[in-house]
Amino acid sequence: MSDSIKRVVLAYSGGLDTSVILKWLQVTYGCEVVTFTADLGQGEELGPARDKAVLMGVKPEHIYIDDVREEFVRDFVFPMMRANARYEGDYLLGTSIARPLISKRLVEIAKETGADAVAHGATGKGNDQVRFELCAYALNPDIKVIAPWREWDLTSRTALIDFAEKNQIPVPKDKRGESPFSTDANLLHTSSEGKVLEDPWEETPDYVYSRTVNPEDAPDTPEYITIDFERGDGVALNGQAMSPATLLAALNDLGRKHGIGRLDLVENRFVGMKSRGMYETPGGEIYARAHRGIESITLDRGAAHLKDELMPKYAELIYNGFWFTPEREMLQAAIDHSQEKVSGTVRLKLYKGNADVVGRKSPNSLYSERHVTFEDDAGAYDQKDAAGFIKLNALRLKLLAKRDR
Numbered sequence: 001m002s003d004s005i006k007r008v009v010l011a012y013s014g015g016l017d018t019s020v021i022l023k024w025l026q027v028t029y030g031c032e033v034v035t036f037t038a039d040l041g042q043g044e045e046l047g048p049a050r051d052k053a054v055l056m057g058v059k060p061e062h063i064y065i066d067d068v069r070e071e072f073v074r075d076f077v078f079p080m081m082r083a084n085a086r087y088e089g090d091y092l093l094g095t096s097i098a099r100p101l102i103s104k105r106l107v108e109i110a111k112e113t114g115a116d117a118v119a120h121g122a123t124g125k126g127n128d129q130v131r132f133e134l135c136a137y138a139l140n141p142d143i144k145v146i147a148p149w150r151e152w153d154l155t156s157r158t159a160l161i162d163f164a165e166k167n168q169i170p171v172p173k174d175k176r177g178e179s180p181f182s183t184d185a186n187l188l189h190t191s192s193e194g195k196v197l198e199d200p201w202e203e204t205p206d207y208v209y210s211r212t213v214n215p216e217d218a219p220d221t222p223e224y225i226t227i228d229f230e231r232g233d234g235v236a237l238n239g240q241a242m243s244p245a246t247l248l249a250a251l252n253d254l255g256r257k258h259g260i261g262r263l264d265l266v267e268n269r270f271v272g273m274k275s276r277g278m279y280e281t282p283g284g285e286i287y288a289r290a291h292r293g294i295e296s297i298t299l300d301r302g303a304a305h306l307k308d309e310l311m312p313k314y315a316e317l318i319y320n321g322f323w324f325t326p327e328r329e330m331l332q333a334a335i336d337h338s339q340e341k342v343s344g345t346v347r348l349k350l351y352k353g354n355a356d357v358v359g360r361k362s363p364n365s366l367y368s369e370r371h372v373t374f375e376d377d378a379g380a381y382d383q384k385d386a387a388g389f390i391k392l393n394a395l396r397l398k399l400l401a402k403r404d405r
Contacts, residue, residue, distance in 0.1 A: 032059075209262065227286075
């Protein structure tokens with residue numbers, strides 16, 4: 001193996017698993033390792049990851065720590081939100097949508113550093129291995145991908161710790177016991193799964209939640225906010241212009257305060273099994289509700305209903321790792337076209353786990369108060385027209401009824 005792989009770019013967090021992988025790559029492949037750590041807004045200090053990589057023999061010039069928060073929200077989260085994407089009707093795809101960006105940077109860094117391969121720490125049971133690798137191959141069909149969890153015999157946490165100790169890899173005290181659950185975090189969400197969450201009958205323990213207060217403990221007074229949209233993307237909060245990442249971060253703070261965005265879900269993984277996870281998407285949930293709110297007055301019925309038909313397919317493509325594909329790009333083009341007039345302001349009421357749209361306005365509104373009023377509409381709508389409309393739509397139903405009675 002050492003003859004074919006000289007240098008590998010590793011998606012590196014600095015945690016126990018990826019630190020073990022770093023050393024395992026050096027030992028097993030006899031190769032040089034380049035580390036890439038993405039600042040996706042996960043809320044952790046990334047300096048220790050650099051220090052640990054240096055300690056393990058990675059050259060300083062081969063340690064990449066990139067702040068990709070703006071790119072993440074602008075080029076991945078916002079396009080997804082234009083589609084109102086929710087996998088299986090509920091999941092806002094917080095983990096799924098981060099993988100294409102990480103893969104993109106892995107492939108770019110491999111090119112910059114002349115690396116032969118990229119490597120990731122996803123297990124052989126999950127979706128992430130599929131997402132990382134499909135995206136990498138779509139961007140560079142000749143890239144080699146190393147997935148240690150599918151190759152090595154370190155099949156338990158005890159084995160990982162033993163390997164770490166034998167190779168002088170520091171193991172924090174809190175990593176020595178059995179982890180009660182695993183987490184993934186970025187600016188959009190935090191997900192938790194495994195161990196205490198594996199029995200779908202048992203309620204998620206309160207200590208699992210990290211990004212939201214318990215809705216029961218949220219403020220007793222509702223808070224009203226406004227979000228401004230231009231061409232389907234959020235641009236301002238309470239009238240203050242913000243960049244995509246800044247806006248999402250501010251909405252996260254509001255969602256945390258009011259206990260918004262918790263989801264306990266049993267989902268169907270792409271690899272075939274069901275899994276139970278707990279997701280917290282505070283700002284994303286507020287944003288998603290607001291986006292549908294502005295669409296409700298700016299999208300024509302036909303366009304809105306077609307978008308809702310396309311959404312499950314679009315969400316499934318993201319969930320399964322097909323971001324860099326012609327079909328996702330085709331759907332994105334249609335979705336983005338639908339957003340040309342989706343501009344205006346939405347007012348929301350945040351209260352004890354809920355984010356309710358309570359107002360919406362737009363210079364492009366299709367809502368006509370004159371047409372829908374119960375008062376005199378001054379001739380805007382002739383109610384007698386409805387009779388012919390109903391008769392035409394009832395014709396086939398009457399024919400069916402006469403035949404079958």
